[in-house]
Amino acid sequence: MRKINENEIQKVKLDDVADKAGVSRTTVSRVLNNRGYISDKTRQKVHEAVELLNYQPNEIARSLFIKKTFIIGLIFPTTNNPFYGQLIFHLENICESFGYRVLLCNSQGREDKERNYLKMLLRHQVDGIIAGAHNRGIEEYNNQHLPLVGIDRFLSKNIPVVSSDNYDGGKKATQLLIDKGCKQIIHINGSPSLETPANLRREAYEDVMKENEFHPRTYIIGDNVIEKLFDENPNVDGIFASDDLIAANVIREAKRRNRNIPDDLKVIGYDGTETTRILLPELSTIQQPVKEIADLAIKLLMKQINGESEPQIEWKLPIKLIKGETT
Amino acid sequence: MRKINENEIQKVKLDDVADKAGVSRTTVSRVLNNRGYISDKTRQKVHEAVELLNYQPNEIARSLFIKKTFIIGLIFPTTNNPFYGQLIFHLENICESFGYRVLLCNSQGREDKERNYLKMLLRHQVDGIIAGAHNRGIEEYNNQHLPLVGIDRFLSKNIPVVSSDNYDGGKKATQLLIDKGCKQIIHINGSPSLETPANLRREAYEDVMKENEFHPRTYIIGDNVIEKLFDENPNVDGIFASDDLIAANVIREAKRRNRNIPDDLKVIGYDGTETTRILLPELSTIQQPVKEIADLAIKLLMKQINGESEPQIEWKLPIKLIKGETT
DNA sequence: ATCTATATGTCAACCGGTTGACATATTCAT
DNA sequence: ATGAATATGTCAACCGGTTGACATATAGAT
Known part of the structure; x- marks a missing residue:
C-alpha cells in the first residue's frame, strides 16, 4: 500500500x-x-x-479485457426457505469448486424484482444465470444469448429445466395416503398459473385419485386456505401438501382442531430438506435430490458457457419417499 | 446486437x-x-x-473507472440453516434497496475457505464485507482498510460487531427453566474457542445457575453429544440448547428415550427463525431480531463506505423470549 | 564467422466506460 | 461590433489489467 x-x-x-x-x-x-x-x-x-x-x-480490470467475470447470477425467491436455502448452498458450493462466484438475488416471487435483477446481472456481465424464481412472462430471458438454466421453472422453450420427478413424487405421495386407508384426500398446491414442473405434483395427484375412483380436490395456497380446507371438509383424512412448510401448518391446524395425526388424519409434505428432517422428523414427505439438482444445473450451465451443445431440455431427477409418523 | x-x-x-x-x-x-x-x-x-x-x-467498465463496484461480500457458514438463510435474505434485501448487490460466500465454518473467499472478494473490489463466519484468526481482516461489519463475530478489535443481546438471551432462557421448576439444567453450546458474542449465552447460563445455587454444566456440540448428555445425566430435567436445531435434536432423542416433554424434561432453544416457528412451533426459544440485525449491520457498513466515523464497536439488539409448549 | 532457433522481455493497443480540458455556437449587454 | 456569459459538444487520457507484435540476447549448427 x-x-x-x-x-x-x-x-x-x-x-x-x-x-x-x-x-x-x-x-x-x-x-x-x-x-x-x-x-x-x-x-x-x-x-x-x-x-x-x-x-x-484487480479482477475488474481483468474481467473487462478478457470479457469474462467468473460470476454466476442466482435468482430465487428467497434464501429464507429451507429448500432454496439448501439448494443455493449447493449451487454456490459447486460454483466455487469450478472457480466461479455467485451473485445472489432474492426475487421474492415478484416479477418486477426478477426483471430488474436480470437486467442488473446482464449489466454486470455475469457468465451465466440459474433461476428458480416463481414468475413467468419475463421476456428478457428469451432474447439474451446468455447461458441460462432453470430449476423447477420453465423460462423459455430452449432453456434447460432441471427438476425432481414431480409426477412420480405426486404419485407416490398420493398412493401412500391411499395405501394407508385414507378416503378423502386433499391436495394443497401453489397457483397452477405458474408454469413450473411442480404442477405435475398436482397432475399426478389427480391421476392417482381418479384411478382409484376418488374425487380429487385441490386447494390453492392463499390466506387461511388451511382453515378453509378443514371447515369445508370436516371428514378429510389425508392431506398432500406441496411443500413441507405447508404440511407443518396443516399439522398445527389439525392439532388446534384436536385431530389426531396419524389416526384421524394423515399428512405428507414435499421437499424433505435437511432442516425439515431435523425440525420435523416425523413428517412423511417426498424428498428432492437437492444436491443432485444443483450438480446437474451447474453441469448444464458450464456446458453452455463452454459452448458445448446439449439437446435435452427437460431433466428429471428421482425423488425419495420418506415414510414418517404422520402417515 | x-x-x-x-x-x-x-x-x-x-x-x-x-x-x-x-x-x-x-x-x-x-x-x-x-x-x-x-x-x-x-x-x-x-x-x-x-x-x-x-x-x-457495462458495469465492469464503469466500475473500473469509478473504482466502485456496488457489490457487498457476504461471508457466512451456510445458507442451509434457518438463521443464516433468514439473515442473508434480509441482508441481500436491504443491500438491494441501497443499490448494492451481493456476492455470497458459504464458508462452511472452514478457515481456509473463509480466507480464500476474503481474498477473492478483495480481488473483485467489493465495496464492503459483512461476515458472520465462524472462524477466528483470519489476519487478513485486520490490515485491509475495507468497510467491514461482523455479525455475532469478532473480526478484529476495530471492526463493529452486531449481535443480539446474547447475555440477556442466555439469562432469560435459563431463568425460564428455573422458574418452571427444573433442578438439573444443562446447556449445549458451540466451542467456546470461537470468539463470538454467542459465548455470552453460556456465560449468562452459568451466572444464573450460580445465582440460584445450581451447578452449571455445559456440553460442547460434537459427535453424539446429545446421547452422551442423556447417558451421563439420567435425571436432567432442563436443557438450554444454543440453537433451535440442536433443541430439535434434543427433543428427538428425548422422545426416543420416552422422556415426556415438558413434564419430565423442558427444552428451550435459541434463534426463533421463521422456519423454526413454522416447523416446530411448540419449541420455546429465544428469538433474535434478525431483520433488525441486518438493518443495523448494513447501516454501519454504509457509514463506513461513505467515510463517516462511528466510534461504537459493539452493538446489541434485544431478544424476545418465546414461551412454547416445550417448557 | 554467419545464420537460425530458442529464450526473454518490452511496447503499445485494447477492453468499455468516465470526465477534465477545451472548442464552438448562441445569446445578451454595452 | 465587441466581450462576457451561457449552452452544447468533442477529444483524449484514464481506470488496471492482457496480449499480439516486435526487439534483443544467447546458444547451437554449419
Whole structure:
C-alpha cells in the first residue's frame, strides 16, 4: 500500500509489482498467468515482489479485457426457505469448486424484482444465470444469448429445466395416503398459473385419485386456505401438501382442531430438506435430490458457457419417499 | 446486437448508441449520467437510441473507472440453516434497496475457505464485507482498510460487531427453566474457542445457575453429544440448547428415550427463525431480531463506505423470549 | 564467422466506460 | 461590433489489467 496523499490509499497494482521486481508490466502479467517464456530467476523476483507487496490482482480490470467475470447470477425467491436455502448452498458450493462466484438475488416471487435483477446481472456481465424464481412472462430471458438454466421453472422453450420427478413424487405421495386407508384426500398446491414442473405434483395427484375412483380436490395456497380446507371438509383424512412448510401448518391446524395425526388424519409434505428432517422428523414427505439438482444445473450451465451443445431440455431427477409418523 | 463474424455476437456498447444517435461517446455518457449541459433534443435522441438498441451499460467498465463496484461480500457458514438463510435474505434485501448487490460466500465454518473467499472478494473490489463466519484468526481482516461489519463475530478489535443481546438471551432462557421448576439444567453450546458474542449465552447460563445455587454444566456440540448428555445425566430435567436445531435434536432423542416433554424434561432453544416457528412451533426459544440485525449491520457498513466515523464497536439488539409448549 | 532457433522481455493497443480540458455556437449587454 | 456569459459538444487520457507484435540476447549448427 502506498500513500498518495492524506486519506487516500492506493491499492498495490501491477506496475508497483513490476517496479519492485525491476521488470515490465507485461512480464509480471506473464508470470502470474503462466504465459510465454520466463526464466526462473525472473519468475522468482516477481513472486517475491508480489509477496512483499501483498499484491491482489484487480479482477475488474481483468474481467473487462478478457470479457469474462467468473460470476454466476442466482435468482430465487428467497434464501429464507429451507429448500432454496439448501439448494443455493449447493449451487454456490459447486460454483466455487469450478472457480466461479455467485451473485445472489432474492426475487421474492415478484416479477418486477426478477426483471430488474436480470437486467442488473446482464449489466454486470455475469457468465451465466440459474433461476428458480416463481414468475413467468419475463421476456428478457428469451432474447439474451446468455447461458441460462432453470430449476423447477420453465423460462423459455430452449432453456434447460432441471427438476425432481414431480409426477412420480405426486404419485407416490398420493398412493401412500391411499395405501394407508385414507378416503378423502386433499391436495394443497401453489397457483397452477405458474408454469413450473411442480404442477405435475398436482397432475399426478389427480391421476392417482381418479384411478382409484376418488374425487380429487385441490386447494390453492392463499390466506387461511388451511382453515378453509378443514371447515369445508370436516371428514378429510389425508392431506398432500406441496411443500413441507405447508404440511407443518396443516399439522398445527389439525392439532388446534384436536385431530389426531396419524389416526384421524394423515399428512405428507414435499421437499424433505435437511432442516425439515431435523425440525420435523416425523413428517412423511417426498424428498428432492437437492444436491443432485444443483450438480446437474451447474453441469448444464458450464456446458453452455463452454459452448458445448446439449439437446435435452427437460431433466428429471428421482425423488425419495420418506415414510414418517404422520402417515 | 451486431454480428462481427459467425458465432460471435458483440454486445451493444456506448459507441453504438453514440453512432445511432449521431453524437459522441461523451454525450451519451453525459445523458445517461445526467452531467453537464445537454439540450432536450440531444437527450431525446440518445434515449431513443438506447431504447432502440436495448443498450445495457457495462458495469465492469464503469466500475473500473469509478473504482466502485456496488457489490457487498457476504461471508457466512451456510445458507442451509434457518438463521443464516433468514439473515442473508434480509441482508441481500436491504443491500438491494441501497443499490448494492451481493456476492455470497458459504464458508462452511472452514478457515481456509473463509480466507480464500476474503481474498477473492478483495480481488473483485467489493465495496464492503459483512461476515458472520465462524472462524477466528483470519489476519487478513485486520490490515485491509475495507468497510467491514461482523455479525455475532469478532473480526478484529476495530471492526463493529452486531449481535443480539446474547447475555440477556442466555439469562432469560435459563431463568425460564428455573422458574418452571427444573433442578438439573444443562446447556449445549458451540466451542467456546470461537470468539463470538454467542459465548455470552453460556456465560449468562452459568451466572444464573450460580445465582440460584445450581451447578452449571455445559456440553460442547460434537459427535453424539446429545446421547452422551442423556447417558451421563439420567435425571436432567432442563436443557438450554444454543440453537433451535440442536433443541430439535434434543427433543428427538428425548422422545426416543420416552422422556415426556415438558413434564419430565423442558427444552428451550435459541434463534426463533421463521422456519423454526413454522416447523416446530411448540419449541420455546429465544428469538433474535434478525431483520433488525441486518438493518443495523448494513447501516454501519454504509457509514463506513461513505467515510463517516462511528466510534461504537459493539452493538446489541434485544431478544424476545418465546414461551412454547416445550417448557 | 554467419545464420537460425530458442529464450526473454518490452511496447503499445485494447477492453468499455468516465470526465477534465477545451472548442464552438448562441445569446445578451454595452 | 465587441466581450462576457451561457449552452452544447468533442477529444483524449484514464481506470488496471492482457496480449499480439516486435526487439534483443544467447546458444547451437554449419
